[in-house]
Amino acid sequence: MSALRRFARSPEGVVGFVILLTLASVALLAPVLFPGDPLRIAGAPLIPPFTDPSFPLGTDRLGRDVLAGLVHGARASLIVGIAAALVAVLIGSIVGTLAGFAGGLIDEALMRVVDAFQIVPGFLLALAFVSVLQPSLPIVILAIALGAWTGPARLARAEVLSIRERDYVASARIIGMHPLEIALREVLPNALPPVLALSAVIVAGAVLTEAALSFLGLGDPNIVTWGSMIAEGRAVLRSAPYLSIIPGLALVATVVGTYLFGEGLTAMLSRREQHS
Amino acid sequence: MTPLIKVRNLSKRYRSHGREVQALDDVSFTLGERETLALVGPSGSGKSTLSRAITRLITVDGGEICFAGEDWLALKGAELRRKRRYMQMVFQDPLEALNPRATVFSAIVDPIRIHGLAPRARWRQEVSQLLDRVQLPSHLMDRAVHEISGGQRQRVALARALACKPRLIVLDEAVSALDVSLRSHIIDLMIELQREEGLSYLFVSHDLAVVKAMAHRTAVMEAGRIVELGPTQDVIDRPQSNMAKALIAAVPRLIRSRNP
Amino acid sequence: MTALLKLEGYTLTYPRQTEPALIDISLELAAGEKLAVIGESGSGKSTLARAVACLNPRGTCESGTISWPSLGRSAQAGSDFGMVFQDPGSNLNPVLRIGEQVAEAAREHLDLSWKEAEAVALDLLKKVQIPQPEAALRAYPHQFSGGQRQRIAIAAAIAARPRLLIADEATSALDTLVQAEIVRLIETLVTTEKMTLMFITHDIALASQLADRIAVMHRGRLVEIGPAEEIVANPRDPYTRHLLDTHIDLDDAPRISGGAA
Numbered sequence: 001m002s003a004l005r006r007f008a009r010s011p012e013g014v015v016g017f018v019i020l021l022t023l024a025s026v027a028l029l030a031p032v033l034f035p036g037d038p039l040r041i042a043g044a045p046l047i048p049p050f051t052d053p054s055f056p057l058g059t060d061r062l063g064r065d066v067l068a069g070l071v072h073g074a075r076a077s078l079i080v081g082i083a084a085a086l087v088a089v090l091i092g093s094i095v096g097t098l099a100g101f102a103g104g105l106i107d108e109a110l111m112r113v114v115d116a117f118q119i120v121p122g123f124l125l126a127l128a129f130v131s132v133l134q135p136s137l138p139i140v141i142l143a144i145a146l147g148a149w150t151g152p153a154r155l156a157r158a159e160v161l162s163i164r165e166r167d168y169v170a171s172a173r174i175i176g177m178h179p180l181e182i183a184l185r186e187v188l189p190n191a192l193p194p195v196l197a198l199s200a201v202i203v204a205g206a207v208l209t210e211a212a213l214s215f216l217g218l219g220d221p222n223i224v225t226w227g228s229m230i231a232e233g234r235a236v237l238r239s240a241p242y243l244s245i246i247p248g249l250a251l252v253a254t255v256v257g258t259y260l261f262g263e264g265l266t267a268m269l270s271r272r273e274q275h276s
Numbered sequence: 277m278t279p280l281i282k283v284r285n286l287s288k289r290y291r292s293h294g295r296e297v298q299a300l301d302d303v304s305f306t307l308g309e310r311e312t313l314a315l316v317g318p319s320g321s322g323k324s325t326l327s328r329a330i331t332r333l334i335t336v337d338g339g340e341i342c343f344a345g346e347d348w349l350a351l352k353g354a355e356l357r358r359k360r361r362y363m364q365m366v367f368q369d370p371l372e373a374l375n376p377r378a379t380v381f382s383a384i385v386d387p388i389r390i391h392g393l394a395p396r397a398r399w400r401q402e403v404s405q406l407l408d409r410v411q412l413p414s415h416l417m418d419r420a421v422h423e424i425s426g427g428q429r430q431r432v433a434l435a436r437a438l439a440c441k442p443r444l445i446v447l448d449e450a451v452s453a454l455d456v457s458l459r460s461h462i463i464d465l466m467i468e469l470q471r472e473e474g475l476s477y478l479f480v481s482h483d484l485a486v487v488k489a490m491a492h493r494t495a496v497m498e499a500g501r502i503v504e505l506g507p508t509q510d511v512i513d514r515p516q517s518n519m520a521k522a523l524i525a526a527v528p529r530l531i532r533s534r535n536p
Numbered sequence: 537m538t539a540l541l542k543l544e545g546y547t548l549t550y551p552r553q554t555e556p557a558l559i560d561i562s563l564e565l566a567a568g569e570k571l572a573v574i575g576e577s578g579s580g581k582s583t584l585a586r587a588v589a590c591l592n593p594r595g596t597c598e599s600g601t602i603s604w605p606s607l608g609r610s611a612q613a614g615s616d617f618g619m620v621f622q623d624p625g626s627n628l629n630p631v632l633r634i635g636e637q638v639a640e641a642a643r644e645h646l647d648l649s650w651k652e653a654e655a656v657a658l659d660l661l662k663k664v665q666i667p668q669p670e671a672a673l674r675a676y677p678h679q680f681s682g683g684q685r686q687r688i689a690i691a692a693a694i695a696a697r698p699r700l701l702i703a704d705e706a707t708s709a710l711d712t713l714v715q716a717e718i719v720r721l722i723e724t725l726v727t728t729e730k731m732t733l734m735f736i737t738h739d740i741a742l743a744s745q746l747a748d749r750i751a752v753m754h755r756g757r758l759v760e761i762g763p764a765e766e767i768v769a770n771p772r773d774p775y776t777r778h779l780l781d782t783h784i785d786l787d788d789a790p791r792i793s794g795g796a797a
Contacts, residue, residue, distance in 0.1 A: 170365075171374070174333070175361060175436070176356075176359075176360040176440075177357075178357065178390075186375050190376060318714070319710075319714075426577070456576065456740070456779060456782050460783075467791055483712060485784045488786060488788070489791045490791055509790070526713045526716035528739055528742035529785055530740065530780075530783065532769050
């Protein structure tokens with residue numbers, strides 16, 4: 001697996017991978033590490049971090065375990081981030097491939113829709129969407145994806161436009177391949193790698209947008225998220241700043257990890273191109 | 277005997293940098309069964325446009341093509357896809373002409389699968405036979421196309437074309453990018469395949485030495501027109517047009533001695 | 537006479553490679569000589585040209601020496617050697633005017649003012665036979681054909697009057713007609729400007745037409761070097777013989793029999 005070896009050779013990618021692996025395993029093991037509802041009251045309120053061994057990161061002003069919240073919050077952040085990016089990349093690459101492959105009027109129409117979405121800031125779009133519908137996990141995911149699919153769409157279209165002119169597409173036409181098969185088998189798989197490299201950036205953006213929505217109280221109220229933890233801590237920012245800082249640091253780690261992982265991914269894909 | 281392909285008054289213009297370019301200007305020729313016709317000319321003379329027009333990769337503005345007794349330009353949709361296999365094409369750069377994700381097997385089996393030329397159970401056997409036809413070992417089948425050498429790739433491209441059981445193969449500068457020793461082998465292979473499978477070739481090239489080696493007749497193109505057409509030997513020995521004379525003079529030749 | 541360029545036991549390994557790209561190359565290039573370096577893809581002929589032009593990527597491992605005996609110092613790009621590459625598109629900077637690109641080298645190495653340098657550039661464009669050279673000075677590379685761009689690249693390469701012109705497959709991307717014109721141009725320039733030529737090509741016939749001596753490269757090694765006629769008439773190395781045997785010449789007999797059935 002030379003592709004994996006290329007990834008392993010990029011130091012950013014390895015660091016990002018380790019950070020994400022840690023976060024993912026923590027998120028997956030959350031019910032085992034901290035069974036029960038992380039929102040339940042577990043001890044005395046406002047225990048500072050590193051003072052009580054049973055609450056290593058202390059408690060918030062209602063006496064909820066901060067570490068338990070952090071660990072369960074990782075689940076929400078990662079699920080929303082990855083799911084939103086998946087939806088965005090899926091919609092984006094389908095629309096982009098269609099536009100690039102069909103050309104003409106269909107291309108024009110689809111790209112004007114992309115323009116329309118791109119003009120509105122993604123966060124405002126998500127905000128409006130969530131405030132109209134009831135905030136729940138699927139709605140939040142959809143809301144974030146709505147503002148993020150235009151990047152992949154543009155990139156996929158540009159890739160398809162250049163691949164469409166390549167000799168191997170001409171060769172597929174000449175052996176009598178059906179246009180649909182050409183689009184799905186010859187063009188799409190070769191247009192996808194740069195779009196996938198972009199998806200890491202989308203995940204990072206989605207994690208931040210989700211945190212911002214929760215901070216504004218527009219997240220799913222039944223689950224603990226880092227955004228809602230920061231919002232909770234805001235009330236006691238002067239007396240107990242750690243309540244905002246700790247989930248904030250977790251957020252930074254996630255975004256930086258995702259970004260570095262994306263760098264590794266890009267290095268892997270571009271080195272492959274150089275190779276061939 | 278009726279020719280395999282008859283091209284009449286083909287014309288094509290396109291705009292480039294705001295200028296109208298006559299890429300094909302009233303081009304007519306015929307090509308018989310088991311015959312090789314070379315199209316030679318400098319870059320921009322229209323020979324690549326012509327090969328892409330004949331294979332229907334691009335549309336033309338006017339003219340007719342009669343291929344295997346049919347109005348080739350009138351074919352559309354599913355019928356065109358079905359008949360396309362009779363006219364194949366091999367491109368200049370074998371790396372560009374095969375899907376970078378393909379394996380040797382998938383590249384060669386594509387036409388067989390699409391046109392139902394063999395039952396699925398026989399696919400590997402068919403591919404193995406085709407590899408043998410182009411003098412490649414059958415264990416190459418499971419390799420990715422980017423893992424094999426340039427010369428092997430061009431043989432795979434040839435095997436993919438042969439899989440269609442074509443009557444005509446358009447060779448668009450198909451040996452120009454290859455190393456000298458490979459080039460010579462591939463030319464011998466193509467001549468052998470022509471003899472054994474009864475193929476016709478339309479051979480696009482700017483290299484007259486290669487054309488002389490394998491083409492029965494030669495058409496010289498300049499600015500979208502065919503300015504000279506005749507048996508290759510005659511065109512090279514007694515060129516009539518200025519373009520043919522210039523092309524012949526430009527071919528590098530081995531100087532065996534400075535003072536003959 | 538001291539040699540212009542001398543390689544002694546030169547071995548080069550690219551970064552992150554285990555196999556060397558050039559193995560134990562020794563050759564001398566006399567001033568005013570035309571040397572053709574031939575070989576197939578992967579033979580190391582372009583690597584050799586780049587090594588002479590100090591274009592090795594960072595981290596390249598070298599042993600042996602490349603020296604310039606008649607200079608008595610290390611060579612400088614531009615004034616001691618000029619280089620022309622294969623791709624007419626990448627030889628020139630797309631966003632600079634032709635005049636600037638050609639004048640730049642002359643200005644820097646010959647210590648001229650912009651005005652003087654522009655006069656030199658104009659002179660050079662005439663020398664490489666660009667039509668309407670005054671207008672060409674103010675034009676951009678994309679306004680020229682591949683052959684003309686290659687002419688301009690040659691003009692830029694010789695602007696600072698280098699002693700050595702290195703042409704790395706400089707005519708391979710061009711069609712036969714334009715290739716013949718460019719080769720003729722290089723020949724004329726090398727003679728009139730008294731330059732030394734190192735011509736990298738895969739075409740043994742072209743090499744035999746142009747060069748005084750031919751060096752044959754195979755898998756990173758210099759397998760044979762000698763006067764062009766001798767290499768063509770009495771090759772000593774089996775690989776050279778193989779190259780000659782597989783060469784397709786216009787004087788060869790056709791490989792097909794008669795006309796179509």
